[in-house]
Amino acid sequence: MARITASVYTSHVPAIGVAMDLHKTQEDYWQPLFAGYDFSKQWMKDNKPDVIFLVYNDHATAFSLDMIPTFAIGTAAQYKPADEGWGARPVPVVKGHPQLASHIAQSVIQQDFDLTIVNKMDVDHGLTVPLSLMCGELDPVKDAWPCPVIPFAVNVVQYPVPSGQRCFALGQAIRKAVESFDEDINVHIWGTGGMSHQLQGARAGLINREWDNNWLDLMINDPVACAKVPHIDYVREAGSEGIELVMWLIARGAMADVNNGERSGPLPQVTHRFYHVPASNTAVGHAILENKE
Amino acid sequence: MARITASVYTSHVPAIGVAMDLHKTQEDYWQPLFAGYDFSKQWMKDNKPDVIFLVYNDHATAFSLDMIPTFAIGTAAQYKPADEGWGARPVPVVKGHPQLASHIAQSVIQQDFDLTIVNKMDVDHGLTVPLSLMCGELDPVKDAWPCPVIPFAVNVVQYPVPSGQRCFALGQAIRKAVESFDEDINVHIWGTGGMSHQLQGARAGLINREWDNNWLDLMINDPVACAKVPHIDYVREAGSEGIELVMWLIARGAMADVNNGERSGPLPQVTHRFYHVPASNTAVGHAILENKE
């Protein structure tokens, strides 16, 4: 039986990818941020998963207004890093896991989540920046990501985006799906995006350190309550793009202490936690939670 | 307040479109089929809606395997009849209703249905054949369909397709959405596809008249029970493509006698009912149900 052993949470700020691609990680501006991921890179080596289920949002890259899926799961064999207008990031191609992805799609649709199945898509910074942060700089040709990745894209661009509760319930359905897969493999689930940021208008640059950290506390310790936070709170307190945080609830809902919409049993172990301001317009949040027997 | 006053159910066999486009409706083969729609064409004239919410499935036309949405709602201003390989049908362009469609999308997503929003798509026989059957032959340039149409495409091509219960619940959500629209307009909801047919293999040509008619009875009189019919029953009893019938449950779920997943109040009026074999490979079913005070 496959199992989810850990969840990883991280912002996916495009400027972080640029800093890595231009080898600026040791500059004064960036050094404190990347220092927060030193532990994580070692942890990834020591706890290499067989597959990463990576929840992110597409930023008008693979999906234009022609078609806006609320939830899209990638079942392809591979995904190219996208050209978002500045040229494609020089990182390895992302290998998929068609078999597990199709299995999850089938199971989750039968649990009444109305997924869109995607077999052809380029992946933008929302997916590649978390991989870079957790795996370090890699040569686009000679190196490879440590394992296959299943991209799971959530619409947070056009309202209405899915509610925190819907995302939290989806995480539970994904765990059920993974646990009904026959192969004995180790899966990590990642929630990406956030923390507080606003990329528009007179309020651009909003950062709410206190709200971010309270939200993170709640997400870890009382995810049932966290899932009930309404959209408007994210927008008002954490900026219009802070809404990306709902995606973290998908990963949190897939942890072993969540059953039938409630918490039961011990909390996951908080292996790592980090918070930093700024990265470009954004506050950066990061955590690693592990299921421990 | 907008309201749903009637639901229409009909098969959408492509050969019916061909027969109309080639003016063969009075031939021996076709005459009995089209006779069953004479009443309906008059009823459409006498009960012209302001908008038709048309549930159908795309047949690998607008959606290839690159992207397979479980539920897709069209919010565009217009949709061209598709070229499915034999050239586009000579029928008028389908005008959309972007405002109501966007309103329904927003409301239904907030009721935890994970729709894909589509702004660019050609519509195939699944959508245009029901319109032709109910509105008669129209000149593609000089004529127009009687009102705007909101296309709602359901995946019934690649398994798993949504369950009957999911479809039935969706119909209820659509009714709520329509009733929260401020304009005072009259909406019809159509469920299309089916009835029994199988287009593949040694079992091609399967027709199950008895099962079809029992299912139709159940759909009209006890939709709650009908929604519980599992997929495998459709496949086994009504052929592999008989599964399209689940789409009728979306329209049925939107009728006034369905509340909170249960039936309450009087059954809708059965204004018309018709069944005929064959149309090409298919049994043809048709019904008109009206909400009457």
Next chain:
Amino acid sequence: MALDKPYKDVPGTIIFDAEQSRLGYWLNQFCTSLMKAENRARFLADERAYLDEWAMTEEQKQAVMARDLNRCMALGGNIYFLARIGATDGKSFQQMAGSMTGMSEEEYRNMMLAGGRSVEGNRYIGEDGDAQPHRQPQGAGSKKEGN
């Protein structure tokens, strides 16, 4: 996979699920390409050359060239995609469906006019209906292959 697939015991029927879809991805993509008139023309002019542009298996290519739709379906094709091949050949859905049974066009059409194929004996593999494996091909096809 531990997911339930109750549809495996229906005779003469292949359900197009995620597994079939993976198998037939390039076959179905090839079919989709035939929705453009210029591709239909190129395919008809040199089938082999056109098929070689796609990452299909040799078996899939042979099945397409033989217009063996049953074989195409077993190899991951889906009928709505495969219909593009029929459209390219100027065939209707009824002709395509009939071709999978072994019956002649007229036999199949007459069966439909008489009310279609009965479900009796055709619900589960192992019964004795006309869609069961041991009774294939049907109609004219059975005579041809029978001698």
Next chain:
Amino acid sequence: MALDKPYKDVPGTIIFDAEQSRLGYWLNQFCTSLMKAENRARFLADERAYLDEWAMTEEQKQAVMARDLNRCMALGGNIYFLARIGATDGKSFQQMAGSMTGMSEEEYRNMMLAGGRSVEGNRYIGEDGDAQPHRQPQGAGSKKEGN
């Protein structure tokens, strides 16, 4: 429409909902076209001619040519789509976001280094935070316009 839009009372913030999306459809489609290098070149060579190929309103075209992102957003643009214009100009997300406040690049960058913009007074329209309408534009922009 009777749907609740609780996000209308947040200062300096336009939520990209179905209504905005309808308004900005062609503006955002134009932006998407800039993901191709040849289109970026054509746009830069003759902005007006390139914009005239799209079913945008005159107001939208003027806002694009003026690089007035606030105006573009009010007219239905979404920041992720509008970012393609910035990419075409070689601008970063930080430069684009800053440009909407009236602050100079350095002022905005320094605000971020100091911990970002405070939420105090910026939660509801009518409070007195720096993002409120009566305090625009900010920074260098306020001086320029003030004289």
